[in-house]
Amino acid sequence: MEENRQTVEQVPEKTRYSDEELAEFKTIILDMLEKAKNEYNTLRRVVMHNGNNDIEDTTPSFKTVEDDGAMQLSREEASQLAQRQYKFIQNLEAALVRIENKTYGVCRVTGKLIPKERLRLVPHATLTVEAKEKMSKGR
Secondary structure (H helix, E strand, O other), X not given: OHHHHHXXXXXXXXXXXXXXXXXXXXXXXXXXXXXXXXXXXXXXXXHHOOOHXXXXXXXXXXXXXXHHHHHHHHHHHHHHHHHHHHHHHHHHHHHHHHHHOOOOOEOOOOOOEOOHHHHHHOOOOOOOHHHHHXXXXXX
């Protein structure tokens, strides 16, 4: 029985992802980053758009208060979405730094590897699901 325990203890727990696995995650992150930056730029254009088309319109028309409100709301929504997208971009870029440092995929609370399935869905994750749940329960 003592021999079995020693055999189990001799198998070290994996403490980081291999360079090949990190390369796979880097590809995923770079792809997501490109899409996120494109979406961010689109949202910024919506926010910065100052309605020049309305001025150039030759048909006499008057904007109603509702139209103004709808345009303002959509700009506010676009601004909020752009802010979220910018934060997402920052998180993805931070994940690339962790890949370069070979610390990517390691839970910052438990030190255990975050499952590949989670990282493929949320490539900027820094916590295992268990650690995230414990943190949210502790609040």
